[in-house]
Amino acid sequence: MIGITKQTAAPGATWREDLPVPEVGPGEVLVKVKATAICGTDLHIYDWTPWAQARIKPPMVFGHEFAGEIVEVGQNVTGFKVGDRVAGETHISCGNCYFCQTGDQHICADMKIIGVHVPGSFAEYISIPVSCAWKVSPSVSYEDAAFLEPLGVAIHGVLSGEIGNQTVAIFGCGPIGLMGINVASASGANQIFAIEPIEEKVNLAKEMGATTLLRPGKDDVLQAVMDATNGIGVDVVIDFSGSAKAIQSGLQILRKGGRMTLTGLPNLPVELDLVDGVIYKEARINGTTGRRMYETWLQADKLFQAGKLNLDPAKGGTFALKDFEQAFAAIKAGKPGKMVLIP
Amino acid sequence: MVRAAVVAEPYHVEIRDIPKPSVEANDVLIKVEVAGICGSDLHLFKGTHAFRKPPAVLGHEMAGTVVEVGKNVKKFKAGDRVTVEPQVGCGQCRYCGQGLANLCLNKKVPGTPSWVGTFVEYFVAPEETVYAIPESLSFAEGLMAEPLAVAVHAVRRAELKPGDTVAILGSGTIGLLALLVAKAKGIETVYCTDVVDFNLEMAKKLGAKAAIHALREDPVEKIRSWTDDVGVDKVIIAAGPGTIIDQASAITRRRGRITLVAMITKPIPVYTYSFVFNEQTLAGSQTYQSQDFEEAVRLLSTKEVDVSSLITQELSLAETEQGLKMLADKAGNIVKIVVQP
Numbered sequence: 001m002i003g004i005t006k007q008t009a010a011p012g013a014t015w016r017e018d019l020p021v022p023e024v025g026p027g028e029v030l031v032k033v034k035a036t037a038i039c040g041t042d043l044h045i046y047d048w049t050p051w052a053q054a055r056i057k058p059p060m061v062f063g064h065e066f067a068g069e070i071v072e073v074g075q076n077v078t079g080f081k082v083g084d085r086v087a088g089e090t091h092i093s094c095g096n097c098y099f100c101q102t103g104d105q106h107i108c109a110d111m112k113i114i115g116v117h118v119p120g121s122f123a124e125y126i127s128i129p130v131s132c133a134w135k136v137s138p139s140v141s142y143e144d145a146a147f148l149e150p151l152g153v154a155i156h157g158v159l160s161g162e163i164g165n166q167t168v169a170i171f172g173c174g175p176i177g178l179m180g181i182n183v184a185s186a187s188g189a190n191q192i193f194a195i196e197p198i199e200e201k202v203n204l205a206k207e208m209g210a211t212t213l214l215r216p217g218k219d220d221v222l223q224a225v226m227d228a229t230n231g232i233g234v235d236v237v238i239d240f241s242g243s244a245k246a247i248q249s250g251l252q253i254l255r256k257g258g259r260m261t262l263t264g265l266p267n268l269p270v271e272l273d274l275v276d277g278v279i280y281k282e283a284r285i286n287g288t289t290g291r292r293m294y295e296t297w298l299q300a301d302k303l304f305q306a307g308k309l310n311l312d313p314a315k316g317g318t319f320a321l322k323d324f325e326q327a328f329a330a331i332k333a334g335k336p337g338k339m340v341l342i343p
Numbered sequence: 344m345v346r347a348a349v350v351a352e353p354y355h356v357e358i359r360d361i362p363k364p365s366v367e368a369n370d371v372l373i374k375v376e377v378a379g380i381c382g383s384d385l386h387l388f389k390g391t392h393a394f395r396k397p398p399a400v401l402g403h404e405m406a407g408t409v410v411e412v413g414k415n416v417k418k419f420k421a422g423d424r425v426t427v428e429p430q431v432g433c434g435q436c437r438y439c440g441q442g443l444a445n446l447c448l449n450k451k452v453p454g455t456p457s458w459v460g461t462f463v464e465y466f467v468a469p470e471e472t473v474y475a476i477p478e479s480l481s482f483a484e485g486l487m488a489e490p491l492a493v494a495v496h497a498v499r500r501a502e503l504k505p506g507d508t509v510a511i512l513g514s515g516t517i518g519l520l521a522l523l524v525a526k527a528k529g530i531e532t533v534y535c536t537d538v539v540d541f542n543l544e545m546a547k548k549l550g551a552k553a554a555i556h557a558l559r560e561d562p563v564e565k566i567r568s569w570t571d572d573v574g575v576d577k578v579i580i581a582a583g584p585g586t587i588i589d590q591a592s593a594i595t596r597r598r599g600r601i602t603l604v605a606m607i608t609k610p611i612p613v614y615t616y617s618f619v620f621n622e623q624t625l626a627g628s629q630t631y632q633s634q635d636f637e638e639a640v641r642l643l644s645t646k647e648v649d650v651s652s653l654i655t656q657e658l659s660l661a662e663t664e665q666g667l668k669m670l671a672d673k674a675g676n677i678v679k680i681v682v683q684p
Binding site: 266281287 | 393437438443445446448500571573588589596597598603604606607608610611612613614615616617618619620621622623624625626627628629
């Protein structure tokens with residue numbers, strides 16, 4: 001089969017046409033990949049950053065955001081059949097740790113991740129445990145279905161607290177931030193401030209439901225938010241950027257008693273003013289990672305079924321799988337939206 | 344004129360005569376029998392407090408005897424033993440409307456131009472802030488209602504549930520009181536930390552399952568080893584070294600909750616990655632709501648919480664500066680120092 005591998009412990013990736021179709025183990029389904037999207041994690045693997053060096057064992061197919069059609073089912077699989085359209089859940093949880101046993105498989109202490117610990121989806125076929133297969137309805141296109149995994153990250157962050165009729169500030173307008181804005185809008189947020197320094201990215205937020213666009217560096221974010229909220233600040237801040245400046249700015253514009261959710265992953269420690277930012281405000285800062293299994297998927301389903309989501313502005317471009325280098329180059333050039341590969 | 348302990352400039356306390364306060368219609372005039380030294384008084388003493396700036400009269404913890412009441416006052420009369428909830432919300436902002444005077448946008452607190460501190464001979468407080476204390480409590484115990492209310496609020500913010508394992512970082516007054524409140528709520532497993540042996544001994548006596556010397560041992564390693572490497576459900580931070588938030592995160596289980604009550608007056612680096620990756624929550628806890636103060640007075644009055652062993656020094660008003668320095672240097676076996684104006 002065709003596919004892209006991290007062939008050696010070095011930057012870049014390799015196009016292969018001679019990969020074996022994965023064997024379908026017991027409890028697994030073989031999926032013909034119809035669409036697979038590029039995540040920031042894949043960029044780490046592509047560029048062979050220290051993060052990737054510590055985790056990836058070449059040669060290996062990477063990629064983990066995908067959707068496709070089941071073409072074979074392994075032993076002991078019930079509930080799925082050949083022809084089912086599925087999206088991939090990336091988490092392979094152990095089922096035995098404290099967190100799996102208390103209903104929080106998505107933060108399993110011994111998590112394996114598709115495309116990181118086991119072969120990924122940048123290929124014609126992928127074999128996955130049935131626990132990673134999520135049936136999608138016929139009305140959802142394969143390209144949209146490939147977005148369900150990162151959309152779930154956005155949903156989990158945005159819906160980790162009250163959102164209806166709240167004033168919300170969202171930092172970062174990468175694909176997940178844009179989807180987060182769309183989810184907040186679809187869930188009845190009152191005002192939505194989209195905060196992002198890159199003009200091309202923040203402009204897309206308008207189409208996703210943002211009511212105010214702010215560009216740090218050009219706009220005075222603190223002043224603009226205070227002016228728009230009677231000097232109170234916003235009820236909810238959600239950071240999808242992982243930027244230290246965003247987190248600091250977020251604590252400034254958060255109202256007393258507000259919720260600040262951190263979903264973006266920062267690289268370095270962030271200087272925080274804990275007295276003004278956390279104690280005097282009685283702020284609640286909560287981190288979210290990945291998606292809940294499978295509450296978040298159900299939430300995504302409902303939003304889709306209700307016709308409340310429009311992910312198109314978060315789509316950066318569609319490329320044939322063999323043109324993967326163009327897709328990675330587009331991301332590095334700062335092109336907004338998520339890039340999709342079609343095997 | 345009445346005598347008062349004033350921080351005239353950073354690190355310098357003067358005993359000055361200030362005007363005796365006037366008693367308005369809704370006010371209660373109280374002879375201060377004891378006033379307590381709190382960590383925030385140290386911040387005022389050092390000039391690092393966020394809004395209490397020298398020159399200012401010290402103190403916001405007190406207990407005393409009513410000597411005079413304004414004409415509208417119904418609940419109190421001369422001779423009553425009382426303590427005071429030292430914050431008055433504006434009553435008009437969105438937070439006061441929700442019972443959150445602690446978050447009031449325009450609140451009045453002692454030690455500021457709008458309300459004198461409690462290190463004075465006579466203190467005036469509006470009736471709604473005054474609480475009766477029973478004969479069975481000493482004045483010093485009565486004064487502990489204030490820091491106890493901070494602990495009650497912090498424990499409430501910590502959202503402790505039956506069966507939770509808890510770590511309290513720092514065994515000063517607030518840390519120890521949080522321990523007592525948690526124990527009174529039926530929490531069995533509470534690990535405490537500190538860097539002073541006396542405070543660690545106190546934590547053990549008051550019911551900590553273990554007390555860890557944070558410099559001689561690694562609290563992260565100890566607590567993770569006692570919790571099957573999962574971490575505790577809840578952490579309360581009642582100490583302020585610059586690494587304390589990261590330490591708390593490393594001690595807490597995934598999806599656990601960390602409540603910050605210690606005033607960390609300088610910005611510190613926080614490895615927020617850990618909060619994201621572990622889906623932890625960091626919640627600030629600011630003073631108390633009136634319901635917490637009432638709860639504190641109730642816990643003291645019923646002896647569900649016994650704070651008598653926490654009162655470690657009683658000084659005269661003239662010895663205030665000495666008391667502040669003792670607390671700053673942790674010179675001696677200190678939890679709560681009280682002064683008698």
